[in-house]
Structure formats: structure tokens, C-alpha cells
Amino acid sequence: MSLQLIKPDVNIDFVGKRYFFVALSTAINLAAILLLIFVGLNYGVDFAGGTLVQVRFTEAVSGSQIRAALAPLHLGDLTVQDFGKVGHEYLIRFAEGHNVRNLGRTIGDALNKAGNHAEVERVETVGAKVGHDLRTDAIEALVFATILMGVYIAIQFRHVSWSFGAGAVIALIHDVLVVTGALVISQLQFDLTTLAALLTVIGYSVHDTIIVSDRIREDAAKRRREDLATVMNRAINETLSRTLLTSGTAITVLIALLAFGGPILRPPAFTLLVGFITGTYSSIYIAGPVVLFWEGAGRRRKTLSRAA
Amino acid sequence: MAAQNQNLAPILILLAIAIAILYLHLTGGSGKTRLYLAAALTVVGVLLLLPSLAVPLPSWYTSWFPTPKIQLGLDLQGGSHLLLEVKLDDAVKNALKRRGEDFKRELASNKIDAEVTQDPSGAVLIKLKDPSQRSQFLDLAGRLYNDLTISQQSSEGGAVYAINFTPHELAQVRSSAMDQALETIRNRIDQLGVRETTVQREGEDRILVQLPGIQDPERAKELIGKTAVLEFKLVDDTHSVADAQRNGPPPGDQILYGRPEEGGRQAYLVESPVLMTGDVVTDARVRPGGRLEGPYVTVDLDRRGAEMFDAITAANVGRRIAIILDNTVYMAPVIKERIPEGRVQITGSFTIEEAHDLAIVLRSGALPAPVNIIEERTVGPSLGRDSIRDGELSFIIGALAVLIFMVVYYSGAGLLADFGLSLNILLLVCVMAALEATLTLPGIAGIVLTLGMSVDANVLINERMREELRAGKSPREAVKLGYERAWSAVRDSNISTFAAGLILFEFGTGPVKGFAVTLCVGILTGLFSCIVVTRAWYDYLISQRRLTTISV
Numbered sequence: 001m002s003l004q005l006i007k008p009d010v011n012i013d014f015v016g017k018r019y020f021f022v023a024l025s026t027a028i029n030l031a032a033i034l035l036l037i038f039v040g041l042n043y044g045v046d047f048a049g050g051t052l053v054q055v056r057f058t059e060a061v062s063g064s065q066i067r068a069a070l071a072p073l074h075l076g077d078l079t080v081q082d083f084g085k086v087g088h089e090y091l092i093r094f095a096e097g098h099n100v101r102n103l104g105r106t107i108g109d110a111l112n113k114a115g116n117h118a119e120v121e122r123v124e125t126v127g128a129k130v131g132h133d134l135r136t137d138a139i140e141a142l143v144f145a146t147i148l149m150g151v152y153i154a155i156q157f158r159h160v161s162w163s164f165g166a167g168a169v170i171a172l173i174h175d176v177l178v179v180t181g182a183l184v185i186s187q188l189q190f191d192l193t194t195l196a197a198l199l200t201v202i203g204y205s206v207h208d209t210i211i212v213s214d215r216i217r218e219d220a221a222k223r224r225r226e227d228l229a230t231v232m233n234r235a236i237n238e239t240l241s242r243t244l245l246t247s248g249t250a251i252t253v254l255i256a257l258l259a260f261g262g263p264i265l266r267p268p269a270f271t272l273l274v275g276f277i278t279g280t281y282s283s284i285y286i287a288g289p290v291v292l293f294w295e296g297a298g299r300r301r302k303t304l305s306r307a308a
Numbered sequence: 309m310a311a312q313n314q315n316l317a318p319i320l321i322l323l324a325i326a327i328a329i330l331y332l333h334l335t336g337g338s339g340k341t342r343l344y345l346a347a348a349l350t351v352v353g354v355l356l357l358l359p360s361l362a363v364p365l366p367s368w369y370t371s372w373f374p375t376p377k378i379q380l381g382l383d384l385q386g387g388s389h390l391l392l393e394v395k396l397d398d399a400v401k402n403a404l405k406r407r408g409e410d411f412k413r414e415l416a417s418n419k420i421d422a423e424v425t426q427d428p429s430g431a432v433l434i435k436l437k438d439p440s441q442r443s444q445f446l447d448l449a450g451r452l453y454n455d456l457t458i459s460q461q462s463s464e465g466g467a468v469y470a471i472n473f474t475p476h477e478l479a480q481v482r483s484s485a486m487d488q489a490l491e492t493i494r495n496r497i498d499q500l501g502v503r504e505t506t507v508q509r510e511g512e513d514r515i516l517v518q519l520p521g522i523q524d525p526e527r528a529k530e531l532i533g534k535t536a537v538l539e540f541k542l543v544d545d546t547h548s549v550a551d552a553q554r555n556g557p558p559p560g561d562q563i564l565y566g567r568p569e570e571g572g573r574q575a576y577l578v579e580s581p582v583l584m585t586g587d588v589v590t591d592a593r594v595r596p597g598g599r600l601e602g603p604y605v606t607v608d609l610d611r612r613g614a615e616m617f618d619a620i621t622a623a624n625v626g627r628r629i630a631i632i633l634d635n636t637v638y639m640a641p642v643i644k645e646r647i648p649e650g651r652v653q654i655t656g657s658f659t660i661e662e663a664h665d666l667a668i669v670l671r672s673g674a675l676p677a678p679v680n681i682i683e684e685r686t687v688g689p690s691l692g693r694d695s696i697r698d699g700e701l702s703f704i705i706g707a708l709a710v711l712i713f714m715v716v717y718y719s720g721a722g723l724l725a726d727f728g729l730s731l732n733i734l735l736l737v738c739v740m741a742a743l744e745a746t747l748t749l750p751g752i753a754g755i756v757l758t759l760g761m762s763v764d765a766n767v768l769i770n771e772r773m774r775e776e777l778r779a780g781k782s783p784r785e786a787v788k789l790g791y792e793r794a795w796s797a798v799r800d801s802n803i804s805t806f807a808a809g810l811i812l813f814e815f816g817t818g819p820v821k822g823f824a825v826t827l828c829v830g831i832l833t834g835l836f837s838c839i840v841v842t843r844a845w846y847d848y849l850i851s852q853r854r855l856t857t858i859s860v
Contacts, residue, residue, distance in 0.1 A: 003717045004774075054691070102526050104686055121691035127682035130391070141815045148811075149804055156800055193750050196812050196820045200827065203808025204761070207801035211768070214797040242771040245717075246764040249710055253760030256706035257753060262698030264383075265753050272757065 010240060015233040018289040025174055025286055032181030039184050044191030045093065045124055047138070049131035053092045053107055054122040060087035061116045069114030073106065084263035091189075138195050145199055146172050149206045157213055163294035168209050170290050171282035175205045178278040179271055188267040197268035201275030208247060208283040215239045216288075232288050240284075247280040315374045318356050318742035322735075325349045326836060333840045339847030346841050350731065353738035360741050378741045381748030381822055382518060384696050386689035388525040389818065390517040391510070392493070392532060392679045399485035399677035400478065401430035407456065407471065408432035414452060420445055432471040439467040482512075485676040490515055493679070495672035496531045510817070515679070523688060529681060531665055535634050536674040538586025540620070541578045543628035543640050549577045564630070566637045567656065576637050578630045583620050588613025592670035594663045597655070603663040604655040607670060614650025622646040633666075699752035706756045707733075710763055718770045720859025724842050725766035732762050732837035736830050745829075748822030755826050761805065762834030766842065768794040773860050783858045787846045791839070798839070806831045 045052045063080040079093040104123040111118035154165020216235040223231055258269040329345045359375040382389050405426055412424045421437040449458055457472050493515055494507040506518040544561050553575055557563050566574040591608040609617055621643050630640040631654055639656050714722035773790035806828055813824035
């Protein structure tokens with residue numbers, strides 16, 4: 001009863017088309033950087049500081065009604081965002097919050113007074129300094145994780161080529177940029193859990209790259225006569241089935257998480273899903289070509305030592 | 309993670325069985341023993357899970373076996389979370405100030421004429437009136453205080469010295485101020501009577517307070533915010549308060565204000581010197597009081613305090629004494645007579661809750677430095693319940709998807725992989741229960757993710773086995789080569805995700821830590837269940853000579 005989606009003798013020319021895909025990836029990365037600079041991420045209170053209130057209404061209510069109800073509290077600049085059930089659940093954000101006693105209750109009362117039966121589900125207040133500290137920590141963690149992964153791969157695959165490390169790092173950076181771009185477009189809240197998802201993507205993206213690289217390493221040891229490009233192409237084709245399947249199972253589970261896990265898990269679930277998809281793509285279309293550029297596709301590998 | 313009396317027995321039992329299985333896996337063999345051990349592991353695991361599932365257990369069981377429970381994070385059970393920052397710099401300044409006062413007394417008794425002040429950075433400045441006493445001063449200082457640095461201020465020609473702590477002493481002062489703050493806050497929070505609170509240190513100068521079930525942390529915030537410095541000073545009745553408010557207080561006096569009331573806050577003119585402080589307080593109790601004065605607080609003093617109070621009251625009958633907490637005058641009664649018993653009554657139109665909180669604060673002592681609340685998160689119980697429901701739903705759907713897929717795609721081998729996956733999740737939650745880890749919403753996401761990622765190992769192994777079978781190898785060979793050759797890819801890819809999990813655990817707080825825990829534990833239990841245990845099954849079949857073909 002077993003299936004086989006990918007035939008054993010598949011032979012798609014991944015490596016030959018690499019220039020196209022490298023160009024495509026570079027374009028996407030540039031777009032992501034531009035989006036990041038000009039549109040920016042929707043930073044949650046964890047990073048931007050301020051106060052966040054999650055409110056649920058029994059009857060449908062509009063954003064402007066909420067603002068009107070909260071106006072007498074003089075909370076300053078308010079952002080009202082859809083959340084969860086449309087028209088019924090909202091996220092209200094503002095910069096202040098420390099000066100108001102019983103913030104949750106005060107806001108709940110103000111909303112109820114305006115005639116909307118409101119329930120304050122969650123209140124989060126983060127000081128500006130804490131937010132700033134977390135931002136710096138976050139960037140440090142991302143950079144550290146990327147370098148760590150790169151070094152690990154470089155060491156593990158050093159017998160074939162040091163450039164595996166470089167290939168993995170470039171694939172990683174590509175993945176982080178694509179995910180960030182997706183987050184900018186979707187304007188989902190970028191808070192600590194989203195960052196955690198991003199760090200997990202870094203860990204997993206490498207996971208995928210390793211599966212392909214491992215096969216390249218093994219084949220490179222066996223077929224010493226062939227040039228690197230051919231070896232690589234064959235390796236990618238051989239592992240295509242397992243690359244797609246391992247990512248496939250993870251992606252299936254993430255789709256379930258995104259669809260059914262509730263609005264609070266949406267940002268990290270989305271991050272993981274996009275990250276895992278581009279992680280698969282980058283293992284095939286980026287990590288390999290980088291190594292080829294480094295080593296030169298057609299050159300005979302005269303100095304191939306024993307593969308690890 | 310609240311470090312309650314952690315019983316290591318459960319986790320050690322699990323580990324022992326797991327290691328036994330692992331050992332047998334590495335030395336090869338028929339697989340039968342391994343399968344029995346795996347069954348035993350499952351039974352132990354389920355037993356460990358029972359307390360967390362709120363299954364009622366008979367008392368003979370609970371007295372013999374450990375009953376660890378998984379903790380629910382605040383985002384799942386509802387409650388408040390406060391992150392406090394202790395102003396350690398202020399603690400250092402206060403400590404230096406006390407040294408300065410010590411210095412003053414020593415210099416006076418050694419007849420060295422000097423002026424002692426404190427500059428804005430906290431350093432104590434000593435200005436010698438007679439520069440020729442320099443060597444005497446340095447001598448004295450060196451003899452008495454070897455934990456201070458004394459540096460000369462060049463501008464004043466050898467007459468002014470700045471006193472600071474040595475780096476070693478500075479670290480000590482900061483560290484013990486932090487310990488004291490932690491202890492004090494913990495005392496105060498404990499007395500709130502909230503169950504299963506957490507008060508723990510975060511980093512160098514932060515304290516995390518978690519109050520499960522509390523929707524309204526205002527009272528806790530008030531309790532925490534009070535520095536609680538208790539002071540006794542004499543009221544100056546010879547000068548007019550109104551005059552002092554207009555023209556400034558007379559030398560040696562200061563203006564302090566009382567608690568907020570109907571008509572505003574009353575002003576008091578008090579003499580600045582502190583006669584007695586709160587460190588002599590041994591106990592504080594709330595008494596209901598009569599209808600007129602309402603609840604009041606009686607404060608007991610230790611022997612030294614009682615003597616001091618005796619002396620103060622004896623010397624000042626007829627004058628008013630101001631009882632001041634955090635620079636707010638709580639009351640200023642007339643001293644009618646000497647009070648030798650060392651007991652003070654503080655009245656002042658308190659509500660019963662205010663009196664209660666005052667007693668708490670006096671009992672737990674003063675904070676060595678002010679504490680700021682830099683982060684506050686409150687989750688309502690309905691949101692917590694919704695989150696759990698969402699988490700469960702996504703888990704069930706994700707699990708079904710993967711389980712069905714594996715069987716459809718790999719048939720027999722897929723079914724085996726499903727078994728491995730189920731064992732994985734079971735062991736994952738058992739380990740969490742054994743460690744009394746905290747489950748958060750991102751933690752549930754981590755478990756769902758583990759579903760998708762741990763099955764990778766089996767995909768790799770199965771694909772490899774297919775390849776070897778295609779190449780004409782025997783089933784036995786295919787199994788052996790499949791597991792062997794897939795291992796390097798499985799190992800390396802899981803190490804990288806595990807490393808990311810460790811980074812997250814180090815760097816993250818609360819919910820993120822919960823995610824890191826399920827991710828990392830899931831990888832370990834996954835490697836174990838999906839590789840070691842499934843292999844045991846194949847080995848068993850092979851030893852029984854039942855493996856003529858592999859269904860994969």
C-alpha cells in the first residue's frame with residue numbers, strides 16, 4: 001500500500017538552472033530588505049515598549065467605537081488592531097500605561113460604560129528600556145545563532161569543501177530575510193514568541209541543508225571521477241524525496257498550527273511555516289550553487305581527501 | 309521554573325531504563341529485552357503523568373511513589389507576572405552614606421576636624437579643615453576600613469578625599485542588596501496568601517514575581533513598591549508650619565507630609581535627625597480596634613529598640629513624635645509618658661486591608677533600594693482556557709495528519725514510525741512532568757512542531773531502506789544499512805535544531821523558555837523513540853526470522 005511520490009530515477013537539472021535561481025533569490029532578498037527599511041516590522045510591546053490590551057466583545061464593535069469609548073481616559077496615541085474573531089476581538093496598543101492604576105479594570109469599565117459588553121482578556125505592559133534591551137539581545141541572538149550554525153557545518157563538511165559553511169550561512173541569511181519580508185507584508189506582531197520562531201527557523205533551515213549536503217559528501221567520496229557539479233546534481237536528485245518529505249511533514253503540522261492554534265500562536269506559526277518552506281528551497285537552490293561558485297563547477301577535484 | 313523540592317527520583321528512573329535500552333541498542337541483540345524495557349518505560353511514564361492529568365490517586369500510592377506535576381504557565385492558567393528592577397546603584401549610595409556617617413563619628417572621636425558630604429555619584433567626600441592632619445586621617449582610615457578606596461582629590465591640595473568601595477566590596481554590596489531585596493519581596497508576596505507564587509531572581513538586578521490566578525495585581529504592586537523605610541523623628545512645635553512652607557524650614561528641620569486624606573495632605577515640620585529606624589522592629593500585628601479609631605497596627609521592638617524608645621519617650625514627654633514610613637508621616641501623637649515596653653501603636657483611619665498591608669511591610673523589613681516595576685503581564689482565565697483548547701485542537705489535527713500520512717506512504721514501516729512518534733510524545737510529556745517543567749502556549753506549539761520534526765528520522769531511515777532494497781540488498785541488510793547510513797544526517801540535523809533550542813532557553817523568558825524546553829526534550833525523546841525503539845522491533849523480527857520482506 002505504500003506510495004512513492006518521487007520516482008527513484010528522477011533527474012531534474014537543479015544545478016544547471018542555478019544562475020536563474022540565484023538571481024531570483026537575490027531579487028527577493030533585496031525586496032525584503034527594502035520592505036524592512038521602508039515599511040518595517042510590526043513590533044510588539046516586547047520590543048517597542050508600551051501597553052497592549054486584548055479585548056473581546058460579545059456583540060460586534062468597530063475600531064472607532066473603541067477609540068471613542070477610551071477617549072476620556074487620555075491614553076494618548078491608540079492603535080486598534082483586529083485579532084482573533086473579526087469584529088469581536090481587538091488588540092489595543094498605546095505608549096503609556098504605568099500611571100493608570102488597575103489598567104485592565106479601568107479600560108474594561110470605560111468600554112462597558114460606552115455600552116459594549118467587553119471582557120479584558122489580557123494586559124501587557126513593558127517598560128521602554130526593557131523593550132530596548134530585548135531588541136539588542138534579539139539581534140545578538142540571531143547573529144550568534146547564524147554564525148554558530150555556519151561554523152558547525154563548515155567543520156562537519158570540511159573534507160569536501162570549507163565552502164559548505166559559507167553556503168549554509170548564505171542560505172540561512174536568505175531564509176531570515178524572506179521570513180522577515182513575509183512578516184513585514186503580513187504585519188503580524190513581532191514579539192518574543194515570533195523571535196523564538198525565527199531562531200527555530202535558523203536551527204531548522206540548517207537541518208535541511210545538512211540532509212542534502214550529507215548526501216553530496218557521501219557521493220563525492222564514492223564518485224571521485226566526476227566533477228562537482230554532476231555529483232551535486234545527482235545528490236540533490238537522490239535526496240529530493242527525503243528533502244521534500246521531511247519538510248512536508250513539518251509543514252503539514254505547521255499548517256495545522258496556523259489554522260487551529262488560535263490568534264496568539266499565529267505570528268510564530270506563520271514564521272515557522274514560511275521559514276520551513278524557504279528553508280527547503282534554500283537547501284536545494286542556494287547552498288549548492290554557493291559551493292559550486294566557490295569550488296568551480298567543472299574543475300576536477302584533485303585534492304579530495306577522505307570524506308568524513 | 310519554580311524550584312520546589314525537586315524530587316529527582318522520577319527523572320532518574322526514566323533515565324535508567326532509557327540508558328539500559330540504549331546500551332542494548334548499541335551492543336545489538338535480539339531486541340526482545342529492549343521491547344520489554346520499552347514497555348516498562350511506557351508504564352513508568354504513564355504513572356508519572358497521572359498527577360498532571362488530575363486523576364485521583366489512592367493514598368497508599370501517593371505515600372510511596374513520587375507525584376510530580378506539570379506546571380501550567382500563566383498564559384494557560386491565567387494570572388499576573390511582574391518583572392521588577394532593583395536600583396542597586398541606590399543601594400550602593402545608601403551603603404556609602406552609612407559609611408560616611410560612621411566616618412564622621414570616628415573622625416570626631418579622634419579629634420580630626422572634617423566635613424563629610426556625599427557627591428551626586430555617591431562617593432563620600434571628606435574635607436579636612438586642617439590639612440596637616442592628613443597623615444593622621446589616612447592612618448585612621450587605612451586601619452579601620454580596608455574595603456574602601458580612598459583617593460585624593462587633586463584640586464584642593466591634599467585636603468579633600470573621595471571615599472568609594474573597592475571593586476570587590478562593591479560587588480558584595482550589590483549582591484547582598486539584591487539578596488535582601490529578593491528576601492523582602494518574597495516575604496511580602498508570601499503574606500498575600502496567593503497559592504504557588506514564584507519570586508525569583510533574573511539576572512543581576514531583576515526579580516520575577518508570578519501570581520497565578522491573580523487578575524488584579526494592584527495590591528501586590530503596592531506592597532512591592534513600598535521601600536518601607538520606617539523612621540521616628542521629633543515634631544518641631546516651636547515654629548509655624550505655614551511659615552516654613554512659605555519661607556523654607558528652619559535649619560535642622562524639614563517639611564514632611566501625611567497620608568492623602570479628604571482635605572489633602574497635612575504638612576508637618578519635623579526635626580531632621582532620625583531618632584530610630586525600622587530595623588529594630590520584630591513584629592507588627594493588625595488589631596481590629598473600636599468603632600472610632602478603626603483597625604490599627606501594633607509594632608513590637610527588639611531589646612535595643614525598646615531601650616532606645618524608652619530613652620526617647622522619657623526625654624521628650626509632652627512633645628510630639630512623628631512616625632514616618634517612606635517619608636510620609638503616618639501619625640504624630642503626643643508623648644504622654646515614658647514607654648518602656650517597646651511597643652508602638654500606629655493608628656490612622658486605615659481600612660482593614662491598609663492596616664494589613666502596613667503590617668506586612670513593617671514585618672518584612674525595608675527594601676535596601678527602590679524597586680521599579682518594568683514589566684507587567686496579566687492574562688485572564690478565559691483566555692487561558694481558550695489557549696489550551698486551541699493548542700489541543702492543533703495538536704490533534706497535526707498528529708492525525710502525520711500519523712495517517714506515514715501509514716499511507718510507508719505502510720508497515722510507517723505504522724512502526726507512528727508507534728515511535730506516539731511513544732515520543734508520551735515520553736516528552738512524562739519528562740516534563742518528572743522535571744515539573746512549566747507548560748506554556750508556545751510550549752504546546754513546540755510539541756506540535758516536534759510531531760513534524762521527529763518523524764523526519766523515520767522518513768530518512770525508510771527512504772534509505774527503500775534505496776537499499778532497490779539496490780538488491782536483503783531485508784536484514786536493508787534495515788542495518790538504513791539505520792546506519794541515515795544516522796549521520798539525522799544526527800547533524802537534530803544537533804542544529806537542538807542548539808537553536810538551547811540558545812532560546814538561555815535567552816528567553818517565560819513562554820519562550822517553555823517552547824525551548826519542549827523543543828529540546830522533544831528532540832531527545834524523538835531520537836530515542838523513533839530510532840532506538842523502532843530498531844528494537846526490527847531486530848526482534850529478524851531474530852525471529854520473520855523478516856522476509858520489509859513493508860516500506
